[in-house]
Amino acid sequence: MENLAENRTAYTDLEPATDIPNENHYYLNMGPQHPSTHGVLRVLLEMDGEYVVDPQPVLGYGHRMQEKMAEHKNWMAFMPNTGRMDYAAALPYNHGYVALFERLCGIEVPARAEYIRVITSELNRIVSHHLWIGAMLLDMGAFTPILYTFDDREQVLDILEDVTGSRLTYCYFRVGGVCKDIDDKFVEKTRAFIKRQRERFDIYNKLVTGNIIFIKRTEGVGVISPDMARRYGVTGPVLRGSGIAYDVRKNEPYSVYPNFDFEIPVGRNGDSYDRYMVRLLEIEQSLRIIEQALDQLPEGSFLGKAPKKMKMPTGDCSFSVEAARGELTYYLVSGGGDIPYRLKIRVPSYSNLSVLPELCQGMLLSDLVAAMGSMDLVIPEIDR
Amino acid sequence: MNNRGYFGELWFGAKSLLIGLNVTIKELFRPIVTVQYPREECEITPNYRGHVELVFNTETGGCDCIVCGMCAKACPSDCLVVKGEKKEGEKRKSLTLFSLDFTKCSLCGSCVETCPKGALDYSQDYNIAGFTREEFHYDLIERLERRHQQPLAAAAGGN
Numbered sequence: 337m338e339n340l341a342e343n344r345t346a347y348t349d350l351e352p353a354t355d356i357p358n359e360n361h362y363y364l365n366m367g368p369q370h371p372s373t374h375g376v377l378r379v380l381l382e383m384d385g386e387y388v389v390d391p392q393p394v395l396g397y398g399h400r401m402q403e404k405m406a407e408h409k410n411w412m413a414f415m416p417n418t419g420r421m422d423y424a425a426a427l428p429y430n431h432g433y434v435a436l437f438e439r440l441c442g443i444e445v446p447a448r449a450e451y452i453r454v455i456t457s458e459l460n461r462i463v464s465h466h467l468w469i470g471a472m473l474l475d476m477g478a479f480t481p482i483l484y485t486f487d488d489r490e491q492v493l494d495i496l497e498d499v500t501g502s503r504l505t506y507c508y509f510r511v512g513g514v515c516k517d518i519d520d521k522f523v524e525k526t527r528a529f530i531k532r533q534r535e536r537f538d539i540y541n542k543l544v545t546g547n548i549i550f551i552k553r554t555e556g557v558g559v560i561s562p563d564m565a566r567r568y569g570v571t572g573p574v575l576r577g578s579g580i581a582y583d584v585r586k587n588e589p590y591s592v593y594p595n596f597d598f599e600i601p602v603g604r605n606g607d608s609y610d611r612y613m614v615r616l617l618e619i620e621q622s623l624r625i626i627e628q629a630l631d632q633l634p635e636g637s638f639l640g641k642a643p644k645k646m647k648m649p650t651g652d653c654s655f656s657v658e659a660a661r662g663e664l665t666y667y668l669v670s671g672g673g674d675i676p677y678r679l680k681i682r683v684p685s686y687s688n689l690s691v692l693p694e695l696c697q698g699m700l701l702s703d704l705v706a707a708m709g710s711m712d713l714v715i716p717e718i719d720r
Numbered sequence: 721m722n723n724r725g726y727f728g729e730l731w732f733g734a735k736s737l738l739i740g741l742n743v744t745i746k747e748l749f750r751p752i753v754t755v756q757y758p759r760e761e762c763e764i765t766p767n768y769r770g771h772v773e774l775v776f777n778t779e780t781g782g783c784d785c786i787v788c789g790m791c792a793k794a795c796p797s798d799c800l801v802v803k804g805e806k807k808e809g810e811k812r813k814s815l816t817l818f819s820l821d822f823t824k825c826s827l828c829g830s831c832v833e834t835c836p837k838g839a840l841d842y843s844q845d846y847n848i849a850g851f852t853r854e855e856f857h858y859d860l861i862e863r864l865e866r867r868h869q870q871p872l873a874a875a876a877g878g879n
């Protein structure tokens with residue numbers, strides 16, 4: 337552990353490494369354009385035959401200076417950027433950003449808007465888990481499941497497109513509410529989707545959960561102990577897979593989440609299989625939240641009064657939400673005016689990735705793909 | 721899992737594969753869910769947010785823009801340019817240039833939301849592809865004219 341940090345700096349040089357410590361070891365570059373990294377992540381692997389001796393992630397290929405951009409324009413101008421960090425689940429990112437300003441400036445949000453936010457965010461979480469299930473199995477060589485999950489995913493994307501206007505990089509929430517109201521058609525379609533998704537779980541279970549190849553490749557692979565998870569600040573389904581029931585929606589409730597009855601699924605062993613199960617069960621919990629939210633949906637306005645030209649008070653403020661991959665925190669320091677002095681974004685995938693070197697030491701290369709896939713990394717979020 | 725024994729494991733594995741196969745075989749007899757994209761097209765929702773477009777006002781036969789420049793100011797990516805000039809004998813400025821650099825647009829919707837006249841809206845264009853960047857520098861006035869097959873000035877003149 338001690339010399340891990342030293343190795344990291346040594347190996348991130350772009351020069352090909354020549355100082356291989358053991359002459360039987362060799363270096364293998366996985367990425368930056370490897371199909372299983374789903375983005376431009378490079379993992380530099382020191383290998384001994386088929387075994388990984390030391391995997392080191394190399395970041396920065398997709399860096400866009402998002403945090404710096406936030407310091408250059410007024411706060412509203414950064415809004416579209418929030419949807420472009422975690423593109424697989426952009427709405428929680430929207431949510432955290434607008435809620436940050438609502439907390440900082442003390443802006444009231446109409447109840448209907450909060451409900452709409454929760455419903456759409458949960459739909460987005462489901463979409464993200466669909467994508468993950470498909471993509472992870474694709475990494476492990478199973479082509480079929482992605483066709484089923486994407487079929488379901490399209491259903492939700494159609495629903496979300498109808499209200500937000502886009503399919504992936506949403507910019508739907510506004511300070512004080514949302515930019516478009518939901519209608520009866522949305523409610524009807526969402527209810528139909530809930531019913532359909534519940535029926536589809538059977539297919540997932542038959543195709544994936546009980547499949548012998550899947551079980552053999554994930555059980556006991558990439559075990560993250562609760563202690564290790566805590567040390568690295570791992571959050572989200574990866575943390576819950578290790579048996580720690582931490583979810584911002586429950587532990588630090590925001591928006592209208594306290595109004596709903598839902599559970600936090602946790603795993604037992606902390607292996608890749610548990611992380612899969614946690615996400616699958618989370619889809620069901622999200623469905624429950626949406627169902628209750630649709631039942632309780634209050635009438636009223638969807639966009640409260642927010643000043644057009646918003647002046648921020650001096651000071652700092654932070655807001656955390658549960659994104660699809662874990663805890664997302666925006667921390668803002670304001671020096672007054674309408675341009676943030678500093679916006680720090682704590683993204684879940686970054687901490688989740690940081691367990692990789694310790695987690696994957698001594699693994700087979702193909703297990704590393706399964707372990708890395710089970711962490712649900714979204715690279716533009718890490719390289720924001 | 722582990723206390724199933726060698727043959728138990730074999731049996732369990734074979735069964736799980738057959739269950740999976742059963743799902744895919746059943747799918748053969750279900751309706752096709754994919755669309756053969758370039759030959760067929762998906763229906764797009766009217767709420768789809770494509771690039772911005774000037775709205776045609778059927779009453780005046782032109783657009784409602786008053787060249788206030790609010791949209792250009794609200795745009796986070798500086799992709800709108802609005803220019804107008806005051807013609808003699810007219811109370812308001814009339815629009816001479818309205819260009820959108822779609823390569824920079826982030827489809828945030830700020831311009832549509834800030835416009836006091838409702839002169840902007842999203843288009844339904846999603847089939848856009850091109851070879852050069854310049855193809856995405858749109859002249860929105862020209863596009864509006866093209867959509868309605870008549871020069872704006874003439875239409876406004878008859879008003």
Ligand code: SF4
Pocket residue numbers: 772794795796797798799800820824825826827828829830831832
């Ligand atoms: S949608 Fe946003 S980025 Fe695009 S032109 Fe309008 S204000 Fe600019």
Ligand code: SF4
Pocket residue numbers: 784785786787788789790791792802834835836837838839840
């Ligand atoms: S905000 Fe509306 S009226 Fe003003 S310049 Fe833009 S399009 Fe024209």
